[in-house]
Amino acid sequence: xxxxxxxxxxxxxxxxxxxxxxxxxxxxxxxxxxxxxxxxxxxxxxxxxxxxxxxxxxxxxxxxxxxxxxxxxxxxxxxxxxxxxxxxxxxxxxxxxxxxxxxxxxxxxxxxxxxxxxxxxxxxxxxxxxxxxxxxxxxxxxxxxxxxxxxxxxxxxxxxxxxxxxxxxxxxxxxxxxxxxxxxxxxxxxxxxxxxxxxxxxxxxxxxxxxxxxxxxxxxxxxxxxxxxxxxxxxxxxxxxxxxxxxxxxxxxxxxxxxxxxxxxxxxxxxxxxxxxxxxxxxxxxxxxxxxxxxxxxxxxxxxxxxxxxxxxxxxxxxxxxxxxxxxxxxxxxxx
Amino acid sequence: xxxxxxxxxxxxxxxxxxxxxxxxxxxxxxxxxxxxxxxxxxxxxxxxxxxxxxxxxxxxxxxxxxxxxxxxxxxxxxxxxxxxxxxxxxxxxxxxxxxxxxxxxxxxxxxxxxxxxxxxxxxxxxxxxxxxxxxxxxxxxxxxxxxxxxxxxxxxxxxxxxxxxxxxxxxxxxxxxxxxxxxxxxxxxxxxxxxxxxxxxxxxxxxxxxxxxxxxxxxxxxxxxxxxxxxxxxxxxxxxxxxxxxxxxxxxxxxxxxxxxxxxxxxxxxxxxxxxxxxxxxxxxxxxxxxxxxxxxxxxxxxxxxxxxxxxxxxxxxxxxxxxxxxxxxxxxxxxxxxxxxxxxxxxxxxxxxxxxxxxxxxxxxxxxxxxxxxxxxxxxxxxxxxxxxxxxxxxxxxxxxxxxxxxxxxxxxxxxxxxxxxxxxxxxxxxxxxxxxxxxxxxxxxxxxxxxxxxxxxxxxxxxxxxxxxxxxxxxxxxxxxxxxxxxxxxxxxxxxxxxxxxxxxxxxxxxxxxxxxxxxxxxxxxxxxxxxxxxxxxxxxxxxxxxxxxxxxxx
Numbered sequence: 001x002x003x004x005x006x007x008x009x010x011x012x013x014x015x016x017x018x019x020x021x022x023x024x025x026x027x028x029x030x031x032x033x034x035x036x037x038x039x040x041x042x043x044x045x046x047x048x049x050x051x052x053x054x055x056x057x058x059x060x061x062x063x064x065x066x067x068x069x070x071x072x073x074x075x076x077x078x079x080x081x082x083x084x085x086x087x088x089x090x091x092x093x094x095x096x097x098x099x100x101x102x103x104x105x106x107x108x109x110x111x112x113x114x115x116x117x118x119x120x121x122x123x124x125x126x127x128x129x130x131x132x133x134x135x136x137x138x139x140x141x142x143x144x145x146x147x148x149x150x151x152x153x154x155x156x157x158x159x160x161x162x163x164x165x166x167x168x169x170x171x172x173x174x175x176x177x178x179x180x181x182x183x184x185x186x187x188x189x190x191x192x193x194x195x196x197x198x199x200x201x202x203x204x205x206x207x208x209x210x211x212x213x214x215x216x217x218x219x220x221x222x223x224x225x226x227x228x229x230x231x232x233x234x235x236x237x238x239x240x241x242x243x244x245x246x247x248x249x250x251x252x253x254x255x256x257x258x259x260x261x262x263x264x265x266x267x268x269x270x271x272x273x274x275x276x277x278x279x280x281x282x283x284x285x286x287x288x289x290x291x292x293x294x295x296x297x298x299x300x301x302x303x304x305x306x307x308x309x310x311x312x313x314x315x316x317x318x319x320x321x322x323x324x325x326x327x328x329x330x331x332x333x334x335x336x
Numbered sequence: 337x338x339x340x341x342x343x344x345x346x347x348x349x350x351x352x353x354x355x356x357x358x359x360x361x362x363x364x365x366x367x368x369x370x371x372x373x374x375x376x377x378x379x380x381x382x383x384x385x386x387x388x389x390x391x392x393x394x395x396x397x398x399x400x401x402x403x404x405x406x407x408x409x410x411x412x413x414x415x416x417x418x419x420x421x422x423x424x425x426x427x428x429x430x431x432x433x434x435x436x437x438x439x440x441x442x443x444x445x446x447x448x449x450x451x452x453x454x455x456x457x458x459x460x461x462x463x464x465x466x467x468x469x470x471x472x473x474x475x476x477x478x479x480x481x482x483x484x485x486x487x488x489x490x491x492x493x494x495x496x497x498x499x500x501x502x503x504x505x506x507x508x509x510x511x512x513x514x515x516x517x518x519x520x521x522x523x524x525x526x527x528x529x530x531x532x533x534x535x536x537x538x539x540x541x542x543x544x545x546x547x548x549x550x551x552x553x554x555x556x557x558x559x560x561x562x563x564x565x566x567x568x569x570x571x572x573x574x575x576x577x578x579x580x581x582x583x584x585x586x587x588x589x590x591x592x593x594x595x596x597x598x599x600x601x602x603x604x605x606x607x608x609x610x611x612x613x614x615x616x617x618x619x620x621x622x623x624x625x626x627x628x629x630x631x632x633x634x635x636x637x638x639x640x641x642x643x644x645x646x647x648x649x650x651x652x653x654x655x656x657x658x659x660x661x662x663x664x665x666x667x668x669x670x671x672x673x674x675x676x677x678x679x680x681x682x683x684x685x686x687x688x689x690x691x692x693x694x695x696x697x698x699x700x701x702x703x704x705x706x707x708x709x710x711x712x713x714x715x716x717x718x719x720x721x722x723x724x725x726x727x728x729x730x731x732x733x734x735x736x737x738x739x740x741x742x743x744x745x746x747x748x749x750x751x752x753x754x755x756x757x758x759x760x761x762x763x764x765x766x767x768x769x770x771x772x773x774x775x776x777x778x779x780x781x782x783x784x785x786x787x788x789x790x791x792x793x794x795x796x797x798x799x800x801x802x803x804x805x806x807x808x809x810x811x812x813x814x815x816x817x818x819x820x821x822x823x824x825x826x827x828x829x830x831x832x833x834x835x836x837x838x839x840x841x842x843x844x845x846x847x848x849x850x851x852x853x854x855x856x857x858x859x860x861x862x863x864x865x866x867x868x869x870x871x872x873x874x875x876x877x878x879x880x881x882x883x884x885x886x887x888x889x890x891x892x893x
Contacts, residue, residue: 100553173611181604284604
């Protein structure tokens with residue numbers, strides 16, 4: 001198990017380096033005129049040269065990349081009183097070229113927004129997909145099944161932006177049930193709203209918009225898995241032994257049918273971070289997606305790198321959690 | 337497991353790479369650019385404003401775009417100020433922070449007598465030292481103010497010692513001095529009548545001495561000396577503007593200030609903003625709505641009430657690269673002038689988007705003279721084809737890849753095809769088209785862009801966009817790279833003139849350049865289309881020729 005963990009962590013480090021390096025190189029391959037943005041419109045050539053030097057952009061790409069990585073992973077002792085207890089990575093993502101603000105602060109401000117959207121969205125999509133998938137599988141080709149599969153088809157086909165705009169128009173504008181823009185902090189009041197109730201109220205439409213595509217995919221997958229599990233020998237055996245249908249479903253069918261769902265969930269949270277860009281744009285949620293989009297438009301590499309590093313780290317952590325969860329759900333994995 | 341992790345990360349990397357590749361590879365409108373309100377205007381209330389694209393800078397010395405300028409016109413207190421009035425009266429310069437000023441006989445020394453008793457929003461006094469600090473912040477290269485180049489222009493306004501200070505950031509320019517607590521002296525290298533206009537720009541507002549010689553990026557609030565101040569700022573989320581309780585006109589014309597304040601929300605998508613404005617949850621989208629919104633809005637509300645149309649100072653124009661390819665030839669450029677259907681290019685941006693024109697100056701700019709050299713309505717195909725004959729060849733057409741930018745590109749390319757330019761390669765930019773065009777030696781031939789005034793003077797259009805003396809390696813505004821010695825001489829001569837003669841000369845020169853050399857093909861004078869919520873008293877909607885909507889005069893019902 002320890003060997004497995006070490007191998008896995010080493011592999012994650014390799015992937016982390018590759019992802020950050022690719023992002024770094026792409027940035028330098030694409031033409032931009034950062035100096036003018038930093039030094040100001042119409043600034044002199046001397047001022048632009050100084051800005052470039054100040055940002056370190058006049059050094060070779062590998063030096064810049066090395067400096068970035070060192071600032072990120074440099075060991076920093078953690079002290080209790082004045083005694084160093086252990087070391088931790090420095091975690092410094094640098095300063096935004098354009099905003100001259102620490103990237104860590106920007107990520108710290110945007111991550112809770114994206115986190116609220118993604119995790120709330122995951123809960124909503126599971127709440128939608130589980131009953132639809134299971135009920136459709138239990139009554140194949142019934143009216144319920146056909147209606148559910150129509151929903152699935154729409155969910156898979158329709159783009160989140162279109163769904164978001166339609167929801168905003170119908171439920172926000174026409175019916176006036178939900179707000180159609182902005183984010184309220186969960187804890188502190190900022191910009192006139194805040195607190196758990198306002199937080200959730202402002203996120204209802206984004207959650208549903210974000211969840212529909214995944215809910216549709218998951219409903220279809222759960223339906224197929226449940227239908228397949230129903231035909232397994234162990235299910236027939238359980239029934240033959242006189243187990244009640246509820247127990248057969250809970251302990252034999254669902255336990256096996258939902259294993260791939262857990263696997264998919266780990267991957268889709270990573271994919272979902274990318275999908276959050278659309279939802280954040282439509283509902284004006286100041287999350288990582290919006291931050292990344294704006295940074296790309298401004299060629300602000302430190303922010304782009306910051307978001308990539310953060311998302312990469314999040315995906316690695318989610319995958320680790322899913323692996324542990326998987327072992328907990330499936331005894332065969334524990335044994336192996 | 338490895339595969340799954342690798343797949344997740346690979347998807348993330350590919351996603352980020354695609355976004356980066358599509359985004360970094362960049363708009364046309366490179367720039368920024370009233371009589372008192374009705375006596376029945378109600379006082380009080382908070383205006384809810386949306387800024388879809390946000391602001392570029394919260395730092396007053398780094399501001400450059402209209403959305404920032406609109407509230408900064410109320411928060412900043414420069415030495416001089418543009419009158420809060422409509423039409424040409426809006427260009428009138430009033431003494432604001434300066435009680436008075438004198439100009440030396442040789443026109444090179446300006447002495448400003450700063451009004452006594454003015455206070456910043458934190459209660460601290462405003463003195464000449466604050467105005468000196470403003471000028472130093474503008475000129476200091478570490479601040480990166482876009483206005484620095486206006487005050488260090490060898491052909492125009494050039495403060496003594498400013499170029500050296502703007503290069504090194506060390507010492508202090510000898511041309512900026514204080515004498516006592518309330519006198520500021522500014523010395524120019526040579527006399528230039530544009531200087532007072534530049535001193536009225538909102539970037540010239542008094543700043544506290546605590547403002548550092550580097551950009552201010554995420555302050556909780558911004559202290560200023562105008563009738564309002566930025567009381568709260570959360571980057572990418574909100575800006576809160578409230579009254580400066582220490583503001584007193586002290587003999588200056590009082591700022592119009594009907595509202596108690598403005599709450600800016602940043603980033604609401606334009607379609608959502610339209611719905612929210614209809615609902616009354618938003619009062620105004622300061623940076624506009626999508627082009628498809630205007631037809632239904634004008635049909636429903638007309639143009640005199642909640643939906644409004646105003647002319648701006650923006651000129652949309654086609655630039656042709658005169659330094660390479662087919663457009664080194666003047667006849668080829670003239671063929672384009674005759675071959676573009678200006679009316680259709682305006683119409684594609686929706687109803688009442690602008691008025692066709694073939695001059696670079698717009699009617700709002702002093703000196704404007706109507707151009708009649710080229711067709712403003714339907715193109716003259718026969719003439720265009722005959723001029724293009726023998727001068728056609730391959731064209732690189734660069735454009736902004738927005739929905740509208742792409743539509744304009746399709747239409748303009750079809751019009752170029754019709755006159756014989758059939759071999760066109762197009763290159764889309766998600767953003768930064770103007771920056772890319774401004775890089776000397778690039779291989780573009782044709783593009784359509786827009787320009788909004790930095791300050792209300794024809795110099796900002798004619799010399800800046802067409803003078804060959806301004807061409808540098810990057811960051812060029814003269815993106816047609818037009819460099820004709822005769823034209824350069826005429827432009828430099830006009831820059832030294834003052835008063836009516838200056839404006840008349842520029843108006844004639846504008847037409848002469850277009851008619852003789854045609855380095856650009858002006859298309860239209862763009863309109864500002866606005867839509868307000870039912871809460872806004874629409875009789876208080878007034879526009880300034882400098883800053884467009886005058887928020888000081890706006891009032892709620």
